[in-house]
Amino acid sequence: MSDETTQKRKRQPRLNENQRHMIEYLWNIEKMTQADIARRLGYTPSSILRELHRGNTLDFSHLDRRTLLNMDIHARIKYSAQRGQYLALKKRSKMGTGSRLTPELKEIIETWVNVEHWTPEQIAGNVQDVDVSASVIRLWARKGLIDIRTHKYHRQNGTPKERAVAQTRRAKDREIARLREQLKNDGELVRHSIFDRSQVVESRKQFGHWEIDLVLPAKMNNQRYQDTTAIMTFTECKTRFTALVLVRSKKSSDMVDAFKLFYERYGKAVRTITADNGSEFISWDFLEYVQKELKIKLYYATPSSPQQRGSNENRNRKLRDWYPKGTSFKDVKQRQLDEVASKMNAMPLRQALDGKRPMVVFEQEYKA
Numbered sequence: 001m002s003d004e005t006t007q008k009r010k011r012q013p014r015l016n017e018n019q020r021h022m023i024e025y026l027w028n029i030e031k032m033t034q035a036d037i038a039r040r041l042g043y044t045p046s047s048i049l050r051e052l053h054r055g056n057t058l059d060f061s062h063l064d065r066r067t068l069l070n071m072d073i074h075a076r077i078k079y080s081a082q083r084g085q086y087l088a089l090k091k092r093s094k095m096g097t098g099s100r101l102t103p104e105l106k107e108i109i110e111t112w113v114n115v116e117h118w119t120p121e122q123i124a125g126n127v128q129d130v131d132v133s134a135s136v137i138r139l140w141a142r143k144g145l146i147d148i149r150t151h152k153y154h155r156q157n158g159t160p161k162e163r164a165v166a167q168t169r170r171a172k173d174r175e176i177a178r179l180r181e182q183l184k185n186d187g188e189l190v191r192h193s194i195f196d197r198s199q200v201v202e203s204r205k206q207f208g209h210w211e212i213d214l215v216l217p218a219k220m221n222n223q224r225y226q227d228t229t230a231i232m233t234f235t236e237c238k239t240r241f242t243a244l245v246l247v248r249s250k251k252s253s254d255m256v257d258a259f260k261l262f263y264e265r266y267g268k269a270v271r272t273i274t275a276d277n278g279s280e281f282i283s284w285d286f287l288e289y290v291q292k293e294l295k296i297k298l299y300y301a302t303p304s305s306p307q308q309r310g311s312n313e314n315r316n317r318k319l320r321d322w323y324p325k326g327t328s329f330k331d332v333k334q335r336q337l338d339e340v341a342s343k344m345n346a347m348p349l350r351q352a353l354d355g356k357r358p359m360v361v362f363e364q365e366y367k368a
Contacts, residue, residue, distance in 0.1 A: 012043055015051060015088070020081035023051060027079045052077050055084030057284035059191065078252075078284050100132060101145055109137060109146050191282065192299045194274060194308055201272060204237045204311070207365040208271030211235050211312035214247065214280055215319060217329045227330040231337065232258045233319065235312040236269065240352050241362035242315045242344050244337040246329070252285035259286070261334075263294060269366055274299045274309055318344055 015023075019041055026032045026040065034052065038045040056077045060068055068076060108129055112118045118127075120134035120141075130137075141148045200206045215231040228249035235242050243266060247258040263270065273290060275281040277300050290298045301308040322340045323329070345359035353361055 012047060015041075015043070015047075015084075017081065017085045020051070020055065020084045023048065023084075024055075024079050024081040027052060027074070027077070031074055051084055052079050054087050055079045055081065057083060059282060080284065100136075101140055105130065105132075106146050109140075110148070113146075113148055191287065192297060194299045194301045197272070197274070197299050201237075201274075206271070207236070207238050207368070208269055209237045209274070210270060210272070211237060211274045211309040212281075213276050213309065213312050213316060214250070214278065215316055215323070217327065227328055229329040229332065231319070231323070231329060231332075232262070233312060233316055234262055234266075235315045236358075236362060237311050239358050239361040239365055240311060240315065240349055241358040242319075242341055244319070244341045246332060246334045246337055250280040252280075252283040255280055255283065255286050256289045259290065267294075269362075270296055272297045272299060274301060276306075276309065277301055315344065318347075 022041065023037055026037050027034075032040075034048040035045045038048045041048070057080045058076065058078045060071075060076065108127065109123060112123045112127060112130075113120075120137035123130055124132065124134040124137060137146070140146045201209045212232060212234050215233055217227055217229060230247045230250065232245045232247050232255075233242065234245070243262055245258045245261050248254045273296055275298060280286070281298075282300065287298060290296050306313045319340070323332075342359070345362070346357055348355045348357050
């Protein structure tokens with residue numbers, strides 16, 4: 001076997017936190033391929049791909065495999081260095097605590113340590129029935145998986161090396177706890193199901209609960225969209241008041257910008273948002289802006305269930321009176337959408353509002 005082949009098969013060092021932040025920048029911002037990132041950092045493409053999947057913040061469990069594979073890979077994976085670092089540390093902290101510790105092995109180790117006063121090194125090197133290393137025995141002891149009496153190993157404070165290892169382990173545990181807390185964010189970045197909504201939202205009797213969707217442009221013969229511009233629609237459930245915002249693309253940054261415009265206009269009238277389960281609404285950036293920054297709870301409807309957002313779907317159909325299916329939105333201006341929204345809100349709704357106009361009912365609720 002050649003030296004070159006041996007070199008290739010050498011174990012690669014683990015990715016560190018700085019490298020993960022570099023991957024986040026190169027993948028999310030620069031849109032580099034996994035192969036290019038691998039060459040830049042000196043890793044194999046498969047290692048980078050595993051890391052991208054580990055730190056992916058997008059959830060496409062509702063899509064079938066064929067649909068998923070037809071998506072651009074950068075649309076499928078939004079990498080978070082923070083998430084990747086947290087999961088890597090968490091995985092490492094569990095190493096050595098698996099099924100190898102059987103009840104029989106536990107009893108053997110405890111007997112040799114507590115009765116015979118052997119050290120883990122002596123046990124690992126000389127006891128035939130123990131097929132784990134001394135470091136694994138110490139790890140089990142630290143985690144309380146084996147019962148060690150007070151005067152363990154005849155070295156109460158351990159060697160300098162053991163103390164250094166213990167200090168590193170404690171620092172790692174603190175880092176894991178810190179990252180866990182950041183990712184948890186008191187529930188701010190949790191994707192809430194539509195079934196978690198309270199009854200008051202379902203009843204449409206309380207003002208301030210909105211349903212949102214994205215109306216997409218026409219498709220060409222190859223089933224690609226003619227342009228990236230879309231219309232984000234917002235419907236207040238009690239009053240059926242509708243707001244329309246132009247979106248330049250389905251990129252998370254453009255989605256956030258569109259929501260910002262809506263919030264600048266109607267933020268004081270927003271309690272909750274219920275969105276479609278499309279990839280454009282479940283991005284990490286969109287979720288973070290709505291739930292963490294604005295403190296608005298965001299609920300997601302079940303995939304392929306437009307009836308769960310009935311108010312919004314109804315207004316979307318009305319919007320098609322001005323923009324029929326097959327229309328391109330690339331030349332549409334925001335002021336034009338404002339005019340269309342005003343006309344929609346000026347129409348009396350006989351069944352939903354007893355003949356009242358959404359704009360009138362909305363104004364009354366807003367001032368109440």
